[in-house]
Amino acid sequence: MSASYEVRGPVAVITMSNPPVNGLGYDTRVALAACVERAWADSAVQAIVLTGAGKAFSGGADIREFGSPKAVAEPNLLSLIKMLESSPKPVVAAIHSVCMGGGLELALGCHYRVAARGANIALPEVKIGLIPGAGGTQRLPRVLGVETALNMIVQGDPVKSEVLAALPGQKLIDRLAEGDVVEAACGLAEEVAARRPLPRVRDLPLAHPDADAYFQFARNTVKAMAKNFPAPLKCVDAVEAAVKRKFDDGMVLERELFMALMLTPECKALRHAFFGERAASKIPDVPEDTPVRQVAKVAVIGAGTMGGGIAMNFLNAGIPVTILETRQEALDRGLATIRKNYEAQVKKGKLKQDKYEQRMALLAPTLSYADIADADLVIEAVFEEIGVKEQVFRQLDAVAKPGAILASNTSTLDVDRIASFTQRPQDVVGMHFFSPANVMKLLEVVRGAKTAKDVLATVMQVSKKIRKTAVVSGVCDGFIGNRMIEQYSRQSGFLLEEGCTPAQVDRAVEKFGFAMGPFRMGDLAGNDIGWAIRKRRYTEKPGLRYSKTADLLCEMGRFGQKTGAGWYDYAPGKRDAIPSPVVVEMIEKHRAELGIQPRKISDEEIVQRLVYSLVNEAAKILEEGIASKASDIDMVYLTGYGFPLWRGGPLCWADQQGLFNVVQSMKRFAANPRDDGEFWQPAPLLAKLVAEGKTFT
Numbered sequence: 001m002s003a004s005y006e007v008r009g010p011v012a013v014i015t016m017s018n019p020p021v022n023g024l025g026y027d028t029r030v031a032l033a034a035c036v037e038r039a040w041a042d043s044a045v046q047a048i049v050l051t052g053a054g055k056a057f058s059g060g061a062d063i064r065e066f067g068s069p070k071a072v073a074e075p076n077l078l079s080l081i082k083m084l085e086s087s088p089k090p091v092v093a094a095i096h097s098v099c100m101g102g103g104l105e106l107a108l109g110c111h112y113r114v115a116a117r118g119a120n121i122a123l124p125e126v127k128i129g130l131i132p133g134a135g136g137t138q139r140l141p142r143v144l145g146v147e148t149a150l151n152m153i154v155q156g157d158p159v160k161s162e163v164l165a166a167l168p169g170q171k172l173i174d175r176l177a178e179g180d181v182v183e184a185a186c187g188l189a190e191e192v193a194a195r196r197p198l199p200r201v202r203d204l205p206l207a208h209p210d211a212d213a214y215f216q217f218a219r220n221t222v223k224a225m226a227k228n229f230p231a232p233l234k235c236v237d238a239v240e241a242a243v244k245r246k247f248d249d250g251m252v253l254e255r256e257l258f259m260a261l262m263l264t265p266e267c268k269a270l271r272h273a274f275f276g277e278r279a280a281s282k283i284p285d286v287p288e289d290t291p292v293r294q295v296a297k298v299a300v301i302g303a304g305t306m307g308g309g310i311a312m313n314f315l316n317a318g319i320p321v322t323i324l325e326t327r328q329e330a331l332d333r334g335l336a337t338i339r340k341n342y343e344a345q346v347k348k349g350k351l352k353q354d355k356y357e358q359r360m361a362l363l364a365p366t367l368s369y370a371d372i373a374d375a376d377l378v379i380e381a382v383f384e385e386i387g388v389k390e391q392v393f394r395q396l397d398a399v400a401k402p403g404a405i406l407a408s409n410t411s412t413l414d415v416d417r418i419a420s421f422t423q424r425p426q427d428v429v430g431m432h433f434f435s436p437a438n439v440m441k442l443l444e445v446v447r448g449a450k451t452a453k454d455v456l457a458t459v460m461q462v463s464k465k466i467r468k469t470a471v472v473s474g475v476c477d478g479f480i481g482n483r484m485i486e487q488y489s490r491q492s493g494f495l496l497e498e499g500c501t502p503a504q505v506d507r508a509v510e511k512f513g514f515a516m517g518p519f520r521m522g523d524l525a526g527n528d529i530g531w532a533i534r535k536r537r538y539t540e541k542p543g544l545r546y547s548k549t550a551d552l553l554c555e556m557g558r559f560g561q562k563t564g565a566g567w568y569d570y571a572p573g574k575r576d577a578i579p580s581p582v583v584v585e586m587i588e589k590h591r592a593e594l595g596i597q598p599r600k601i602s603d604e605e606i607v608q609r610l611v612y613s614l615v616n617e618a619a620k621i622l623e624e625g626i627a628s629k630a631s632d633i634d635m636v637y638l639t640g641y642g643f644p645l646w647r648g649g650p651l652c653w654a655d656q657q658g659l660f661n662v663v664q665s666m667k668r669f670a671a672n673p674r675d676d677g678e679f680w681q682p683a684p685l686l687a688k689l690v691a692e693g694k695t696f697t
């Protein structure tokens with residue numbers, strides 16, 4: 001049952017009921033239409049109230065149906081809205097909690113609207129690359145005015161009902177309910193039961209005193225804001241049509257724009273990311289009702305770069321943190337950095353002084369393990385050395401209370417080995433944050449061989465509390481993100497050897513949409529980190545070919561921004577990357593020593609070689625079960641590595657190129673005399689998908 005019918009005196013109350021947010025999928029629409037017909041037929045009923053059960057009026061269309069026949073099957077959303085609008089008996093929407101997208105469009109088809117305070121009202125379609133497609137762009141301006149409505153449609157963010165109700169001249173909300181919203185709506189329904197003609201939003205006049213100039217201005221602003229996304233500009237077009245065309249003609253244009261956007265790669269990418277974010281928290285063999293452990297107190301071991309940022313996440317969420325160091329100076333330094341970060345936020349007006357003080361009051365520094373004995377979750381962020389980790393985990397095993405979760409922020413070490421330092425490997429898990437840990441959305445949750453399911457479920461829940469996108473990774477060198485980036489770095493080194501400069505590679509990759517190219521990234525993170533990892537990795541795998549250019553750079557002491565020089569030069573105190581003749585000369589000399597004749601490499605080849613390096617490794621990661629689904633890998637790249645959102649992640653992008661074409665390009669790259677045949681060997685899963693005509697996503 002996805003809608004219920006109840007008669008209260010002369011009023012029929014129709015309640016949409018499709019948890020969690022009363023999405024307007026096919027079944028709900030059918031049920032809703034049947035209830036409306038019943039109310040029409042019921043001679044005792046003089047008016048109708050429409051509301052939603054549970055946590056929402058309605059969260060809108062069921063976007064899982066998009067592109068399927070169900071989405072347009074009658075009664076579709078447009079027909080349903082028409083049905084309400086042309087109802088012979090008045091229809092009053094009783095809005096509460098969430099009224100978004102198709103839900104708001106449905107409410108705008110009603111004759112009257114009563115809203116509870118605190119309801120979140122929005123047309124968020126733009127966030128998945130669309131415009132509202134069921135009259136939202138035509139009706140919202142008629143009740144809120146052109147400018148307010150366009151702002152809401154272009155931004156897609158929710159606005160509280162009481163804020164909208166207070167706007168002068170607004171006709172969206174006829175009444176703010178003080179008590180029960182359905183009761184208030186029934187009251188209004190009885191009042192208007194005999195009133196005719198019934199007011200329809202479509203009939204409201206709409207004008208703008210200076211429409212041409214306003215829409216020109218709106219277009220310029222939106223264009224600058226929405227560079228790589230087509231939908232926001234289409235919002236402007238649709239709202240302009242609401243002003244300049246007849247209602248029905250505006251509806252036609254809205255529909256056309258909506259359908260065209262649906263087919264764009266940007267819309268597909270945004271929908272992929274939207275579902276990917278939700279899917280990431282689901283772990284195939286960990287049921288959703290797995291009981292979780294309570295996490296009311298957190299301890300962080302190590303107050304360095306990562307420890308401080310990690311602690312801030314929990315303080316921001318109101319969870320007390322004890323932070324432990326070995327020496328007072330290190331503790332003081334760590335605390336000072338946390339303070340400095342918060343003070344910068346206060347200065348920028350992003351954090352209120354009293355909130356800052358509340359957060360700092362939740363932080364307890366200590367040098368003693370006795371003080372963390374009652375922590376529910378301990379996150380270790382000490383030096384990346386197995387000996388140091390061992391010492392810490394043996395101590396944690398001795399003092400932590402039974403059932404405490406012991407997490408490591410290690411980026412390269414074996415979580416199973418770390419777990420083996422304790423008598424409770426089931427309680428050990430990796431929580432791999434990204435730098436700066438208080439800013440970056442991504443959290444890789446590393447599942448050890450013995451990690452308990454309730455530990456995983458708990459960590460996934462905690463990650464939501466601290467507003468991270470958590471993705472589960474199995475244990476392997478580099479986990480998902482860094483294991484893939486290794487191939488990308490290797491390939492960027494080969495590009496230098498074959499004829500590129502660092503600036504050329506970065507430019508091509510940044511034009512593709514990455515926040516930063518590989519060499520600017522290296523300079524920011526510190527080239528010495530990769531150097532240290534290579535020394536270990538390539539002694540373990542001596543046959544593996546890689547370009548020595550980055551090692552030569554480090555031998556010159558050029559570690560990046562922190563030493564004032566890396567792949568680029570830096571003016572003192574500045575972060576602008578200036579191409580360095582010294583580095584170009586070093587690369588040329590190395591190239592000559594290798595006997596390579598440089599050639600001109602196109603931007604397209606640069607991008608394909610780098611992104612397909614990611615894709616091929618991702619296929620291996622999927623096949624090995626290190627990641628459980630393709631969208632998890634895309635989420636890692638979208639939230640942790642600056643991959644362009646409008647391309648949906650490396651695997652979504654590869655799918656859009658066609659995996660057949662991806663493999664064809666890889667074969668072409670393999671024919672390069674510089675390749676030893678190893679790098680571009682398609683991963684078995686990739687070859688299989690091509691053979692079966694399938695995609696990753």
Ligand code: NAI
Nearest residue numbers: 302303304305306307325326330381382383384410411435
């Ligand atoms: P860091 O050197 O800035 O901080 C480490 C801190 O741990 C220092 O303050 C040190 O005094 C403290 N420490 C060392 N031994 C300790 C012990 N036995 N007990 C308590 N405290 C101790 O290092 P960073 O960058 O914060 O890295 C920490 C961990 O996070 C490492 O495992 C690293 O691989 C990982 N990581 C680092 C990332 C980064 O971008 N820096 C990113 C993701 C993970």
